[in-house]
Amino acid sequence: MDKFVIEGPTPLRGNIAISGSKNAALPLMAAALLADSPTTINNVPRLRDIYTFNNVIRVTGAHVEFDEENNRLHIDPTHINHLQAPYELVRKMRASFYMLGALLGRFGEAKVSLPGGCAWGPRPVDLHLKGMKAMGAEIELDKGYVLGKAKNRLPGGTFKLEPSSVGATVNLLLASVLKAEEFTIENAAIEPDVTLLANTLNRMGANIEGIGTDRLTIRQTEKLQGLEVDNAPDRIETGTYMIAAAMHPESELTITNTDPSDLGTFPGSFRKIGARVDINDTEIYVKAPQKLNPISIKTKVYPGFPTDLQAQWATMMTQAPGRSVITDTIYFDRFSYVPELNRLGADLEVNENSVTVNGRTPLEGASVMSTDLRASVSLVLAGMVAEGTSDILRIYHLDRGYEQLEKKLNSVGASITRTEQEE
Numbered sequence: 001m002d003k004f005v006i007e008g009p010t011p012l013r014g015n016i017a018i019s020g021s022k023n024a025a026l027p028l029m030a031a032a033l034l035a036d037s038p039t040t041i042n043n044v045p046r047l048r049d050i051y052t053f054n055n056v057i058r059v060t061g062a063h064v065e066f067d068e069e070n071n072r073l074h075i076d077p078t079h080i081n082h083l084q085a086p087y088e089l090v091r092k093m094r095a096s097f098y099m100l101g102a103l104l105g106r107f108g109e110a111k112v113s114l115p116g117g118c119a120w121g122p123r124p125v126d127l128h129l130k131g132m133k134a135m136g137a138e139i140e141l142d143k144g145y146v147l148g149k150a151k152n153r154l155p156g157g158t159f160k161l162e163p164s165s166v167g168a169t170v171n172l173l174l175a176s177v178l179k180a181e182e183f184t185i186e187n188a189a190i191e192p193d194v195t196l197l198a199n200t201l202n203r204m205g206a207n208i209e210g211i212g213t214d215r216l217t218i219r220q221t222e223k224l225q226g227l228e229v230d231n232a233p234d235r236i237e238t239g240t241y242m243i244a245a246a247m248h249p250e251s252e253l254t255i256t257n258t259d260p261s262d263l264g265t266f267p268g269s270f271r272k273i274g275a276r277v278d279i280n281d282t283e284i285y286v287k288a289p290q291k292l293n294p295i296s297i298k299t300k301v302y303p304g305f306p307t308d309l310q311a312q313w314a315t316m317m318t319q320a321p322g323r324s325v326i327t328d329t330i331y332f333d334r335f336s337y338v339p340e341l342n343r344l345g346a347d348l349e350v351n352e353n354s355v356t357v358n359g360r361t362p363l364e365g366a367s368v369m370s371t372d373l374r375a376s377v378s379l380v381l382a383g384m385v386a387e388g389t390s391d392i393l394r395i396y397h398l399d400r401g402y403e404q405l406e407k408k409l410n411s412v413g414a415s416i417t418r419t420e421q422e423e
């Protein structure tokens with residue numbers, strides 16, 4: 001197991017290029033399985049979750065080739081003969097559950113493990129299953145596995161997602177495009193990852209109406225063809241580096257290869273902290289303010305403030321003089337980073353689904369533990385402004401979702417060393 005040793009504080013100055021989005025790539029990879037011919041996805045990040053999903057896909061007999069040097073992923077679905085996704089792989093990454101929609105949608109049959117627990121409380125998949133049933137598929141549970149069956153032509157109907165769910169919208173799109181006569185998803189997720197998937201499915205031959213809105217209507221298509229598609233830049237990585245740029249008064253970063261139009265209301269919230277932010281088509285320049293304003297936020301579905309950036313925001317707020325409150329309305333228990341930040345000298349207090357940050361507290365290097373992907377990156381952000389040496393243990397979480405994190409940050413002035421963590 002690896003850990004990071006971070007020496008701080010260090011201002012950050014220079015350019016950071018954004019990688020392809022993990023959460024956008026995974027649905028595209030699942031969609032490739034619906035086609036009769038191979039697909040190439042460009043701008044796929046070299047991340048542990050992508051490697052895991054490659055292995056999940058390989059179990060089916062599909063060929064997967066990752067040209068890592070060029071971030072190009074080739075998926076040939078023409079040899080699929082094993083319609084299963086086993087627990088050993090699905091438990092490593094929840095999005096493997098997209099295999100249910102993909103296999104059921106293409107072959108009318110699937111045996112996919114339930115994803116199991118999660119580091120930040122219960123994350124059910126009931127809506128995925130109810131939606132497939134509403135479409136006319138047969139869904140049964142057997143010893144931790146979902147057994148799905150679907151005839152060649154399902155009646156479809158209408159299903160309302162309550163609450164709106166990215167994963168359920170993706171799975172229902174995958175399951176329905178080849179199978180459901182006419183199926184409407186109400187309160188569908190409108191996250192850019194879903195929009196990219198729906199547009200890509202239409203380019204493959206699907207018939208999805210209402211893309212970009214929360215009401216998607218799918219009408220059955222006979223066949224889909226593989227294609228070449230460009231994955232989107234990672235909007236959460238973009239937001240994370242914008243926050244990194246604001247945390248030290250001498251920092252200024254230009255974030256390149258990004259898509260600012262995917263950030264929803266985030267840049268608006270971000271400007272309120274007092275940073276200078278210049279945005280053009282593919283770049284965002286951030287100059288840290290001399291003094292950060294304490295700004296409270298509430299996570300919401302897109303285009304609102306993303307839950308995947310709340311831990312980073314709370315970390316930034318430790319450096320703002322005053323009180324701010326971060327409320328997560330999507331996940332009620334996503335604060336495992338709080339005791340670790342307090343160990344570095346921060347003053348955070350959790351109350352139900354909110355955390356109150358009392359700033360500004362100087363941070364001091366200490367040993368802290370990563371608990372999940374976004375919590376881990378928050379500890380790195382804190383370590384870069386803390387005085388002295390911080391050890392961030394269990395950074396394997398980071399390798400799930402941030403491509404070349406320490407390389408990118410070191411290239412703009414950070415001092416982060418990856419070493420082996422003694423047990």
Ligand code: UD1
Pocket residue numbers: 023024026094095122123124125126127128129162163164165166167168189193307308330331
């Ligand atoms: C995706 C993202 C994750 C992000 C989250 C919210 C991927 C791989 N992951 O996760 O990084 O934090 O969106 O933006 O894209 N829910 C149910 N029943 C269900 C499904 C969801 O009650 O069947 C609830 C969840 O508990 C949660 C809310 O719906 O409260 C939203 O979750 P969802 O959008 O499904 O998140 P994921 O797709 O799992």
